[in-house]
Amino acid sequence: MHNNLQNRLTRRRFIGTAASLVAGVTAAPSLIAAPNIIRRYNKPDSLINDVQIGVITYSFRSMPDQSAEATLQYVVDSGISAIELMGDPAEAFAGKPENPVDRRSFYQLYRKERDGEALTEEEQKELADMRAQMEAYNQEVADWRQQVSMDKFSQMKKMYNDAGVTIYGFKPNAFGKDNTNEEISYGMRAAQALGASHVTLEHPSDDAHTQRLGKLARKHKMYVAYHGHTQETPTFWDTALDQSKYNAMNLDLGHYVAAGNPDPLELINAKHDRIMSMHVKDRQTPEHGQANLAWGEGDTPITEVLQTMRDQKYSFPATVELEYEIPESSNAVQEVARCLEYCRKALV
Structure with a gap:
């Protein structure tokens, strides 16, 4: 599987790069752009004037295949060279038990409930049934995490690195208040094996838990970056940041x-010195509808x-998080590539 993937990646990159090179030579009277072409030849390259543009694999959630290999192909095809990796592709690659619950359906109902929307009686029952199945499944996963080897995570790091993609963040569902210290430590060790500098999770809004995570992060020398939604404020992260130097920010700009x-x-x-990575999307202010x-x-x-970020030489990556509606004529890979081009125009 690994060799076949590498062959496909190599063929696609060669064809795409050759076409770009021919187009560039045809359109331009000089080869001023040649250094950039050479720099990106045979590898994706989204480091633009020392600003690393990355992508969270959640951006590709609408794509049909969510395996580690397919996810890598999406990243490469979009032109991105660094990622914040969600837990599912990596853990499935490492042999995690398969989830019997349709996660998309579960999270649709979960978000609807979380956002205060009324659920029908049938939806309430469906959500309750899925929660019960998820509870049993989560225990199965916890048992698996107790004994899984880090070898497959190291293998996945190599597979991604060989294709020109580095993994800077890891976001498995292992850092919640209901997860044991052993599961949390597992998530941090897996992140290290993948080559990540930090793990990410939704801010738990629980000072005791961020302190707990900060202590375990110090033990493993792994930063914990907390993500927020519209509860973000200028002081949203302050308590966690004060608790541990290993507690950090996963700011969501949008x-x-x-x-x-x-x-x-x-x-x-x-x-900026406490931001490990930043999600980027284009949202409206409350006055304009959000x-x-x-x-x-x-x-x-x-x-x-x-x-x-470019001018001040801030080192944290800017992570494309695709959340706007994808046009019918397009797909997630094409839209992530469009976001990358937006970044490139802003930075050159």
Whole structure:
């Protein structure tokens, strides 16, 4: 499987790069762009003027195959060279038991309930049944995590690195309040085996838990970056950051704007040294409806933030998180590539 994937990646990169090279030579009277072409030859390259553009694999959730191999192909085809990896592709690659619950259906109902929308009686029953199945499944996974070897995670790191993709963040469902210390330690060890500098999770809004995670992070020398949605504020992360130097931020730029906060550049400049990675999307302010829109159509100052990262030499990656509606004529890979091109235009 690994060799076949590498052969497919090599063929696709050669064909794509050759076509780009021919197009570039035909369209331009000189080869001023040649160094950039050579730099990206045979590998994806989304490091633009020292700003690393990455992608979270959640962006490809609409694609049919969610395996580690297919996910890698999506990343490479979009032109991205660094990722925040969700747990499922990596853990499935390592042999995690298969989930009997349709996660998409589960999370649709879960988010509907979380957001205060009324569930029908049938939906309530369906959600309760899925929660019961998930509880049993989570125990099965916890038992698997107790004994799984890190060898497959190291193998996956090599497979991704060989294709030109580095893994900077890892987000398995292993860091919640209901997870044991053993599961949390497993998640951090797996992140290390994958080559990640940090793990990410939704901020638990629980000071005792962020302190617990900070202590385990110090033990494993692995940063824990907390993600937020529209509950983000300029002080949202302060308690966790004060608890441990290994507690950090996974800022979501779009959600921060949609929450009605002041200029995000003020927050980024003040706390850039505690940001491990930043999700990027284009959302509207509350006054304009908070919608997720195609990049350049919302109120999020993506260009200004990227240029500040470039000019101030901030080292954290900017992570494409595709959440706007994908046009019928397109797909997630094409839209992530479009987001990357938006970043490239902002940074060159």
